[in-house]
Structure formats: structure tokens, C-alpha cells
Amino acid sequence: MDKKTLVTYFSGTGTTEGVAKKLAHAIGADIKQIVPSNTYTAADLDWNDEKSRTSVEHRDQSIRPNMAEPVSVADYDVVFVGYPLWWERAPLIVRTFLESQDFSGKTIVTFATSSSSTNGADGRRLHDSASVASWKTGRRFDAHVDEKTLASWVDGLDL
Numbered sequence: 001m002d003k004k005t006l007v008t009y010f011s012g013t014g015t016t017e018g019v020a021k022k023l024a025h026a027i028g029a030d031i032k033q034i035v036p037s038n039t040y041t042a043a044d045l046d047w048n049d050e051k052s053r054t055s056v057e058h059r060d061q062s063i064r065p066n067m068a069e070p071v072s073v074a075d076y077d078v079v080f081v082g083y084p085l086w087w088e089r090a091p092l093i094v095r096t097f098l099e100s101q102d103f104s105g106k107t108i109v110t111f112a113t114s115s116s117s118t119n120g121a122d123g124r125r126l127h128d129s130a131s132v133a134s135w136k137t138g139r140r141f142d143a144h145v146d147e148k149t150l151a152s153w154v155d156g157l158d159l
Contacts, residue, residue: 003076003077003078003107003159004075004076004077004078005027005028005029005030005076005077005078005079005080005159006029006030006031006032006073006075006076006078006079006080007020007023007024007027007029007030007031007032007080007082008020008031008032008033008034008071008073008079008080008081008082008097009031009033009034009080009081009082009083010033010034010035010036010082010083010084010091010093010094010097011033011082011083011084012040012045012084012086012091013045013084015084015113015143016082016083016084016112016113017033018143019082019111019113019141019143019145019150020033020080020082020111022145022146022147022150023080023082023111023147023150023154025147026147026148026150026151026154027150027151027154029080030076032071033071034067034071034093034094034096034097035067035068035069036065036066036067036068036093037065037066037067037068038065038066040053040054047086047087054086054091057091057092058086058087058089061092063092064092064093064095064096064099065091065092065093065096066096067093067096067097067100070100070101071097071100071101072101073101073102073103073106074101074102076106077105077106077107078106078107078108078109078159079103079106079107079108079109079133080108080109080110080111081094081097081098081108081109081110081111081123081126081138082110082111082112082113083110083112083113084112084113084114085112085113085114085117085119085120085121085140088117088119088120089120089125090110090112090120090123090125090126094126094129095126095129098126098129098130099129099130101130102132103130103132103133104132104133106133106134107133107134107135107136107159108123108130108133108134108135108136109123109135109136109137109138109154109157109159110122110123110126110138110139111138111139111140111141112138112139112140112141113140113141113142113143114140114142115142115143117140118140121138121139121140122137122138122139123135123137123138124137136157136159139153
């Protein structure tokens with residue numbers, strides 16, 4: 001790929017991080033993690049507890065968790081944005097990231113991790129957080145995806 005490419009990701013349990021690292025290696029991209037200023041604990045990730053942090057954020061989509069530090073996209077043409085699917089949506093920290101940067105003239109491609117759900121991986125629900133970007137339809141991967149599969153997917157995106 002001739003365009004300067006960045007793989008960004010948020011990972012709650014490490015699964016998305018693993019896929020992001022494979023993707024970055026497979027396509028020769030830089031990689032940067034989206035880190036919340038307040039790390040998600042196991043209790044925060046307890047979907048069965050209606051008072052857990054993720055449950056509260058799911059009910060109030062206006063919440064924008066703070067990032068520990070900004071992730072600049074200024075030097076890149078293509079930005080891959082990876083995240084786990086929480087209730088078939090990207091965690092709200094992903095919106096914090098998207099809304100913190102100027103994506104004018106840039107292409108965004110999402111990738112999500114989930115053991116079962118595919119809804120939400122395409123990134124369509126995120127378009128309003130970076131409406132000036134050119135969006136390519138994203139895709140879901142499981143933790144065991146190999147670099148060859150990731151590279152083939154990217155080749156098919158016509159970037």
C-alpha cells in the first residue's frame with residue numbers, strides 16, 4: 001500500500017490488541033493504542049451488572065470517556081480503527097478518539113472483534129463522529145485470524 005497507514009485500536013481484554021498487531025504487521029502500518037485515562041477493570045466490563053461502567057455507558061451514548069493521551073492521525077492517509085463489540089457497538093472511547101481528530105481527506109476502515117456478533121463491525125454507527133472522512137466498510141474478526149487473511153482483506157478494500 002502506497003498510502004501512509006495507521007492502525008489504531010482500543011482493547012478491553014487484549015483480543016482486539018492481538019488482531020491490531022497482526023493487521024499492522026501484515027500491511028506494514030504504524031500502530032497506536034487508544035488508551036482511556038481510566039482503565040477498564042474486570043468489574044467495569046461485567047455486562048451482567050447494570051451498574052458496571054460499560055452498562056452505564058451503553059445506556060448513555062452521550063458519554064465520552066477521556067483518553068490518557070491523544071492519538072494523532074495528522075501524518076496518515078488511511079486509519080484503521082479497531083475495537084471490541086460491546087452490545088454490537090463500538091465502546092464510547094472510540095467516539096472520543098474519532099471526535100478528537102481532524103479526519104479531512106483521510107480514509108477510515110473499522111475492524112472489530114467478537115466471538116459471535118457481526119453487527120456493529122462495519123463502523124456505520126460511527127460515521128457521525130468523523131463525518132468528513134471517507135469511510136470503507138469494516139469487518140469483524142475473531143482472535144485467531146491470521147495475517148494472510150488480514151492482508152487479503154485489506155488488498156480487497158481498494159485503498
